[in-house]
Amino acid sequence: KAGVTQTPRYLIKTRGQQVTLSCSPISGHRSVSWYQQTPGQGLQFLFEYFSETQRNKGNFPGRFSGRQFSNSRSEMNVSTLELGDSALYLCASSRQGSNIQYFGAGTRLSVL
Amino acid sequence: DQQVKQNSPSLSVQEGRISILNCDYTNSMFDYFLWYKKYPAEGPTFLISISSIKDKYEDGRFTVFLNKSAKHLSLHIVPSQPGDSAVYFCAAANSGGSNYKLTFGKGTLLTVNP
Numbered sequence: 001k002a003g004v005t006q007t008p009r010y011l012i013k014t015r016g017q018q019v020t021l022s023c024s025p026i027s028g029h030r031s032v033s034w035y036q037q038t039p040g041q042g043l044q045f046l047f048e049y050f051s052e053t054q055r056n057k058g059n060f061p062g063r064f065s066g067r068q069f070s071n072s073r074s075e076m077n078v079s080t081l082e083l084g085d086s087a088l089y090l091c092a093s094s095r096q097g098s099n100i101q102y103f104g105a106g107t108r109l110s111v112l
Numbered sequence: 113d114q115q116v117k118q119n120s121p122s123l124s125v126q127e128g129r130i131s132i133l134n135c136d137y138t139n140s141m142f143d144y145f146l147w148y149k150k151y152p153a154e155g156p157t158f159l160i161s162i163s164s165i166k167d168k169y170e171d172g173r174f175t176v177f178l179n180k181s182a183k184h185l186s187l188h189i190v191p192s193q194p195g196d197s198a199v200y201f202c203a204a205a206n207s208g209g210s211n212y213k214l215t216f217g218k219g220t221l222l223t224v225n226p
Contacts, residue, residue, distance in 0.1 A: 004155070033213060042218035043156075043201065056212045090155055092214075099144045099205040101214060103155035 002027065004104035006091050012110045018079040021107045025072050025093030032074040033101060034066060037088040046089075049074055050096075078109075086111045115139045116204050118217035126225055131189040133220050135202030138183060142204035145178060146214065147187050150199045159200075160187070163207075192224045 005024040013019050025032050034046040045058040049068035066076040072093075078085055088108050092101035117136045125131045133147075143164040148156035162169040162176045162185070169176050175188045189196055199221050203214040 006155075031212065035216075043203075043214075043216040045213045045215070048212045050212070058213070092155075099207050099214070100146065100158055100161060102158060103148075105153070105155045 004091055004093050004102055006089075006104035006107050008107060009105065010108045010110075012112060013081050014112050015081055015083060017081050018077060019081060019109060020075055020077045021089055021091075021109075023074045023076075023091030023093075023104060025074070025091075026102055029093035029095055029102070030072050031094045031096065031101075032068055032072060033092045033094070034074070034076050035090045035092065036060075037090055037106070038086075043090065046076065081111045083111050085109065113138075114218075115142075116202055116215050116217040118200075118202055118220050120220050121218075122221040122223070124223045124225060125192050127194055128191045131187075131192045131196065131222055131224065133187040133189075133200050133202075133222065135185050135187075135217055136183060137185075137204050139204070139206070139215070140183075141206040141208075142215070144205045144207045145176070145185050146203045146205070147174075147176060148201045148203060149196075150201060150219070156201055189222075192222075194224050194226050197222055197224045 031050045033048040035043045047057045052068045063079045068074045088106045090106045092103045094101045146161040147159045150156040178185045199219045201219045202217040
């Protein structure tokens with residue numbers, strides 16, 4: 001069974017631009033969560049989607065948004081990029097009713 | 113407000129000895145706890161988990177202990193191997209709530225020396 005796939009693996013953007021990251025969950029997993037990992041803050045929860053609905057959102061500004069498609073694939077978007085948005089963005093999927101989340105390898109975003 | 117804390121940023125042990133990684137939490141609503149291992153340039157990998165109805169769960173070389181009264185859990189690795197060298201994250205969830213998220217500690221870098 002294929003794992004969680006995130007694309008692209010690396011991105012370099014400049015301040016003010018926007019970016020879209022993609023995540024394909026494990027087959028059969030309908031919940032997709034996004035996390036931001038930075039050296040000082042660890043993994044911070046961004047949002048979670050289930051059946052195309054956002055069920056929970058972390059404490060991030062509105063520049064961070066996401067969506068989920070009918071095939072459970074998910075995208076997250078960051079608009080008006082800031083230097084502080086440089087981080088590893090991780091996507092995780094889980095089965096309905098399970099607390100165990102399985103992570104992709106992440107997208108490393110660098111904002112210059 | 114950091115609800116899950118891993119107070120040791122790093123830990124170094126000799127191969128074959130026991131590694132003990134600690135984690136404390138403050139939110140009484142957490143009732144499910146997980147440990148993840150992360151190598152550089154990879155995503156976190158699920159290692160082991162425990163429900164609050166148990167105080168110990170063992171899986172091979174890995175054992176997780178949960179002390180609910182102290183709001184403390186620990187991961188024991190016996191015997192430690194060089195391939196165990198990685199960052200270990202503790203995470204917690206409220207399985208009965210509607211949060212649908214994991215709250216992570218900041219991680220402990222484990223180095224197992226040959």
